[in-house]
Amino acid sequence: MSSVGPCLNDDSLGPAVRGCRGNFDFTVAFEDVVFVIVPAIAFICLGFLRISKLCRCHRPIVGPSAFQWTKLLVLIILGRNSSQFASGRSLAAASLAFIASLLLVPLSWIEHSRAPRPSTTIAAYLSVTLLFDVARTRTALLLTSSDLETDYVSVITAATVLKAVMTYLESRQKDKWLDWDIKQHSPEETSGIWNLGVFFWLNTLFMKGYRVILTLESLYPLDKALEAETHHHLVERVRNNPYKGQKYGLARLLLRILALQLLPPIFPRAALLTASICQPFLIHALLHYLQSEDQDQNHGYGLIGATALTYGAIAFSTALYWYFQERFVIMVRGILVLAVYEKTTELRMPADGDSGALTLMSTDVERITRGVLDLHEYWANTIQIALSCWLLQRELGAAFAASLGVVAVSTLTAFGIGKLLGPRQKEWMEAIETRVGVTAAAIAQMKLVKMSGMTEPIQSYVQRLRVREIEIGGRWRMLLAAAATVSQVPMTLSPVITFAVATKTLNTTSIFVSISYLTLLASPLMILFQKIPQFLGALTCLQRVQTYLERDPRFEYRHLDNGMVSAASVTSSSPSVAGMSGMGFEMKTLEKKGAPHVVIENGSFGWHENVAVLKHVNITIPSSRLTAVVGPVASGKSTLCKAILGEVPFSTGSTVVPRSRVVGYCDQQPFLTNTTIRNNIIGSNHFDDKRYTSIINATMLDQDLTNLPQGDSTMIGSSGIALSGGQRQRVAIARALYLVDADLLIFDDVLSGLDARTTDHVFRHVFGRDGLLRRRGATVILCTHNLRHFQAADHAIRISSTGDVFGEKPTGEDARPNSDLGFDSEVASTEALGSTEEPARSHSSPTVAMTAEEAEARKLGDTSVFGYYIRTIGLIPIIAFVFACVCNGFLNNFPRIWLTFWADDAARPQRGLVQMHTQAYYIGIYAMLQILALVSFMAAVVLVLGPFIRLSGLVLHQRALETVINAPLQLLTTPDTGTITNYFSQDITIIDNELPMAVANVVLDIFGVIGMEVLIASSSPWLGLTYPAMILILWLIQRFYLRTSRQLRLLDLEAKSPLYTHFLDTSRGIATIHPVFLPIGSTFMENLDPLGLATIEQCREVLQAMDLWNMVEAQGGLDGVLSESSLSQGQRQVFNIARAVLKRKTTGSSVLLLDEFTSSVDADTERDMLAMIDREFAGCTIVMVAHRLHIVSEFCDRVLVLDHGRIVEAGDPRTLARVDETWFASLLAAVG
Structure with missing residues (x-):
């Protein structure tokens, strides 16, 4: 045979030459x-x-x-x-x-x-x-x-x-x-295809992670092409979805706008497909070469090179493929999260709590990214299946149709299961959404929860939601287990049925080449069947996101008038301007003082359809004036403020406001973020030292900052939990004042929680005749119960208990405590002592230095965690699971040995020997082994997705919940609420989904590898000698790799906490009425009697005594759902007293703690509350924090006077009041 020269078939596509x-x-x-x-x-x-x-x-x-x-x-x-x-x-x-x-x-x-x-x-x-x-x-x-x-x-x-x-x-x-500047860019941005394919650009990071503890600052900058700002135009297209209202419209749009980003993974995936198809040919060539008597050395070298090229191509194309695909997934995540966030900022203030955005941003988006990660697998595996069928037909003839029958049945079953998965997952996602929303609300209000004695009811309520979530998710997971089992059917049963119907005589080559073809056929089917549920789940979550994005935005019922006289549009040269400009203000006053600024005609406003809180509103609010809004508890003062802001969902009539650039608003519940005091005040505005100093002095925060070691750099905790109530209100006021461009400022009862001296100082320097707002010429609306504030106003709006609104000018007749106007009594000037408010706790940073042990555990892991997780599951499920995995490892590998026995026996007649057993004998035992392998796999998966998740999920959630509920309040002020919420959202979801499947995969693979090692060693004992070296190499690689990868995984999880916090803060800023009882969705009965000990009659009697029964009855009675809009701020305080009274009746509790329990109620309501407490808690120990000293004098037996956190005086209040030199007497004198 000639080794050189042209061949006869050189002009054909071959591909191989013949005969030369x-x-x-x-x-x-x-x-x-x-x-x-x-x-x-x-x-x-x-x-x-x-x-x-x-x-x-x-x-x-x-x-x-x-x-x-x-x-x-x-x-x-x-x-x-x-x-x-x-x-x-x-x-x-x-x-x-x-x-x-x-x-x-x-x-x-x-x-x-x-x-x-x-x-x-x-x-x-x-x-x-x-x-x-x-x-x-x-x-x-x-x-x-x-x-x-x-x-x-x-x-x-x-x-x-x-x-x-x-x-x-x-x-x-x-x-x-x-x-x-190369430091502002990732080396990924400058890496070529080979650098990317072997991830060489990550070596520096791996070395750093091996030596030190990684932080977010030590990571490479994000590739500019992946930053959210780069894709903002795509977010706009998502929000303006042309497929709005169509099923899977968002999915179609994402495919359309990200089509170019879907192209790069196609080329490496095609290369991977080609290399994978080459494997059976390589196996066939190797077997043929090994069985050949005339072994050409060139063929041997060529096979070595072909093996290196094939598996090198598989490795390189796999790395490059998943690199491009992960970039696509990151873009999808960024677009969806940003779209959900922007939509959240546009929605109207809900009447009920809405935790949908948080769950969509976390759980739903995570499931979407997992579902679209394998998008290219569907077309690639389909091609591989078709080619495998062709190759199998070439090898086995018509018998390959038997494997197609198995494939067809498995496919139909998988799609049948897939159709059931979508509705089950949607129900499960809604259950997660409910639990996460409830948990986030409870965490945000943990201080109130602890003080109100509601820890046990809320803990029980959240845990019940967790039980319900696991039960609903369990139905979805059993379908997932069925889908996983079906995915194994082609791999296990196709060889059995194919060999059973084969008429061709089988030998070693045909058996193992056929097995390689069947593996080539079954592997993509297994991937498809396992990925289809994830893809269908991603579509379900995308539909949920689409539904959220298509929600109606806030309807702008107000008429924004450019022509209306505005404080931001007319300047003046009055002497006050010069005075204020010296303090850093750009002064703007009205040329026509008192001209209409806000006009409402025939307006009606409410939080529910056909239920108006305010009716027949006809008012005019003058420009550059102070307008006081007064009225009894629950009359609708806050609703009027929200109506002017355009935040009330249901309205009629005409509301005309100027088209202002900025409106300042302070709610009764201050909206603060977990950052420093200064950052909360200046926000995103430019820092002006003169303006900032004048505002700090006007709000009397200068004294508080002096007492803090870090001053205005003090971290205030989530929702300002590290500050006292009065300090939170004053920080919110300061933030509104810092908005120098705001010509309309609305303050909703922001001074009610302050003592007399602080209130007087803030009112004079902010709202008074020479206050900051007067000199700025701003239009100010102030809701108040304070008589003096009413007297100082230029204009007044009175709201009756029936919701009728009247505009008027304060007169002398009104200048007295009047139940119709809802004035309260005077508040004690406790700040005559300096400041008796609870001092702010200093928070230098939420970051806590790690110990050496913690740092090492962060890099290498903590093996005790595995034991902790196993103990939550129990011994019996663990033993059953390990037994199933051991059986699966044996049953997946021993059939290959059995096939060798079969092939050797089938070859005996060729050597002149008698075949020992019939083909049916070998097929029968082979079928039994394969079926048992399938059963053992199903058992392992069912155990992991059933008892493992149910037992560990409930126990771990319960322990985490108990830890948070029972943690000292000081501990809860350090991390963001998003960090703690992250534990109950992302981390719990990982425990429910990723961890069990990872455990199953790892343990099944471990015993599978052990079985393969035994199989290889039995056929070639010399290869067994290489096992120790290979194990050592793998151990060294994982030791180097895991030190960095573990830290990156932890940083990935931790970095989402600020995002959670930002979502929570944004939602809180839009709808600032916080839940203070049991979470949204619970009934009046559950909130009134969280322990479930009282009868319906007892509940009704207490509510009637507190004058709340008519309100409750109008909203469905005791079984009616308590929403955020059900109670006003004052009614919430009354409801809390009613709950305490009922608890006294049912449990006989003898200690009552009260903290400013009358701060948001008028004088008549206050008297009714005190009378109820005096009557129902006779003989009990009552501890109350109060600024209204007439309550102390008339109601208390002993008073403790505090100054900067120290008790400076204690005694009988009536005795102390008669001695002029006492601290208490000086407080009473300050009231006048």
């Missing part, structure tokens, strides 16, 4: 078409598209350099290589190659100038064709028969060497020539 060149070469036609023409055409098309895109870039980011000229020189030399044309086909191949080389020159130049990373198009083309050129060079060498052909071989060899040099040059990073 040792039967170990490609045909010339195959090389011309596949190695030259196809890559050249692909490169030319992509190259022109790439040039067109780069030409649209604004400016070059890399200047000319010697490196760029070197690349061009090599390209020009490469393009000049000539070739010998033996045919028209070779001429076409050479022509296309020459055109491609010419295109390389301008493409390389523009890529170098305008792209930060080396050209992926050029590097991929050069790398692939370099391998092809090596094969073509060998072919040319074997075809050499003359000096001219020898010259040609020399030329093509030199061209190949030049291409290797060019490949290296085009893959080099351009860091040193980039026109940007």
Whole structure:
């Protein structure tokens, strides 16, 4: 057989030659078409598209350099290589190659100038064709028969060497020539395809993680192409979805707008598919070579090279494929989270609590990203299945149809299960949403929860929601277990049925080649069947996001009038302007003082349809004046404020306001974020020291800041939990004052929680005749119960108990405590002592220094965690699970040995021996082993998705909940509410979903690997000697890798906490009426009697005594749902007293704690509350915090006077009041 020269089939596509060149070469036609023409055409098309895109870039980011000229020189030399044309086909191949080389020159130049990373198009083309050129060079060498052909071989060899040099040059990073600050960019942005494919750019990070503890600051900057700002235009397209209202409209839109981002993973996935298809051919060639008596050494070397290329290609293409796919997933996550957030800011204030945004942002988006991560697997695996069927038919003939029957039945079953998964998952997601929303609300109000004695009821309520969630999720997980089991059916049963119906005599080669084809067929089916539930779940979650994004935004029922006289539009040169400008204010006053600023005609406003809180509203609020809003408890003062802001969902009539740029608003419950006092005040505005100082002095915060070690840099905790109630209100007032461009400011009873001296100071310096707002010329609306504030107002709005609104000017007749106007009594000037408010606790930083043990555990993990998790499950489920995994490991590997027995026995007649057993014998036992393997797998999965999640999920959630509920309040002020909420949202979801499946996969794989090792050692004992070395290498790799990967995983989880906090703060800022009882969705009965000890009659009697029964009855009675809009702030305080009274009746509790329990009620309501307490708690110990000293004098037996956290005086209040020198007497004197 000739080893050189042309072959008879060189003009065919082969691909392999026959009868020449040792039967170990490609045909010339195959090389011309596949190695030259196809890559050249692909490169030319992509190259022109790439040039067109780069030409649209604004400016070059890399200047000319010697490196760029070197690349061009090599390209020009490469393009000049000539070739010998033996045919028209070779001429076409050479022509296309020459055109491609010419295109390389301008493409390389523009890529170098305008792209930060080396050209992926050029590097991929050069790398692939370099391998092809090596094969073509060998072919040319074997075809050499003359000096001219020898010259040609020399030329093509030199061209190949030049291409290797060019490949290296085009893959080099351009860091040193980039026109940007490299520290602000990730090395990922400048990495080429080879750097990305082997993740070489991560080496520095891995080394750093191995040595030190990683923080977010030590990570690379995020690739600019992945930042949310880059995709803001895509977010706008998502929010303006053209498929609005259509099923899966959001999914269709995402595919449309991210189509270009879906293209990069296609090429490495196609390469992975090709390499995977090559495996059975490689196995066939290896078996044929090993069984051949005439073993050619070149074939052996070729098989070694083919093995290296095949599995090297699998590794490289897998890495590159998942890199591009993860980038696509990151973009999807960023777009959806930003779209949900922006939608949240546009929604109207809900009458009920709405935790949907938080759950969508966390759980739903996470499930969407997991579902779309495998998007390219569906088409790739479908192609692989089709090719596998063709290969199987070639090997087994018509018997392959039996495997198709198994595939068809499994597919139909999988899709049937998939149709059931969607509704089950939606129900489960809603249960998670309810629990997370309830938990977040409870955590945000933990201080009130603890003080009100509601810890046990709320803990029980949240745990019941957790039980319900697990029960609902359990139905979804059992369907998931069924889908996972079905995914194993093609792998386990297809070989059995296929071999059973095969008529062809089976031998070792046919059996194991068929097994490789069946594996090639079953593997993608297993992936598809396991991924389809995730994909369908992602569609369900996308539909939930779409439904949220399509919710009606806040309806702007107000008429924004540009022509209305506004304090922000008319300037004046009055003397007050100069005085204020010296304090850093840009002064704007009205030319026409008292002109209409807000006009409401025939207005009615309410929180529920057809239920108006305010009726027949006809008022005019004058510009640049102080307007006081007065009225009894629950009359609708807060609703009027929200109506002017445009936040009330149901309204009629006409509301006209000026088109102001900024409106300042302070709610009864201050909206504060977990940052410093200064940041809460200035927000996103520019810091002006003079303005800031004047506001701090006017709000009397200067004294508080003096007492804090870090002053205004003190962290205040989530919702300002580290501050006292009065301090929180004053910080909120200061923030409103800092909005210098605000010409309309609304304050909803913000002074009710302050003592007399503080109230007087703040009112005079902020609202008074010479206050900041008067000199600014702003229009101010102040809801108040204070008589003095009413007297100082320029204009008044009176709201009756029936919701009727009247505008009027305060008169002398009104200047007295009047139940119709809802005035309260005077508040004690406790700040005559300086400040008796609870001092703010200093919070330097939420970051706590790690101990050496904690740092090491962060890098290496804590093995005690595994024991902790196992103990929550119990011994019996663990033993059953391990037994199932051991059985599965044995039953997945022993059938291969059984097939060897079968093949050896089938070969006995060829050696003149009698076959020991029939084919039915071997098929029967083989079928039994495969079925038992399937059963053991199903048992392991059912145990993990059933008892594991149910037992560990309930126990771990209960313990976490108890820890938070029972934690000292000081501990809860350090982390954000988002951090704690993250434990109950993301971390619990991981425990429910990812952890159990990871446990199942790891344990099943461990015993599977052990079975494979035994199998390999039984056939080749010498290979068993390599096991210790391989185990040592794997241990060293994982030890180096896990030190960094563990930290990155922890940072990934922790970095989402600020996002949770931001979502919670935003929701709280939009709807600032917080839940203070049991969470949203509970009834009046459950809130009134959280322990469930009282009868309906007792509940009704207490509510009637507190004058709340009519209100409760109008909302459905005791079984009616208590929403955020059910009670006003004052009614909430009355309801709390009613609950305390009922608890006294049912439990006989003898201690009552009260903290400013009358701060938001009028004088009559206060008297009724005190009378009820006096009557029902006779003989009990009562501890109360009070600023209204008449309550102390008339009601208390003993008083403790505090100054800056110290008790300075104690005694009988009536005795102390008669002694002028006492602290208490001086407080009473300050009241007047």
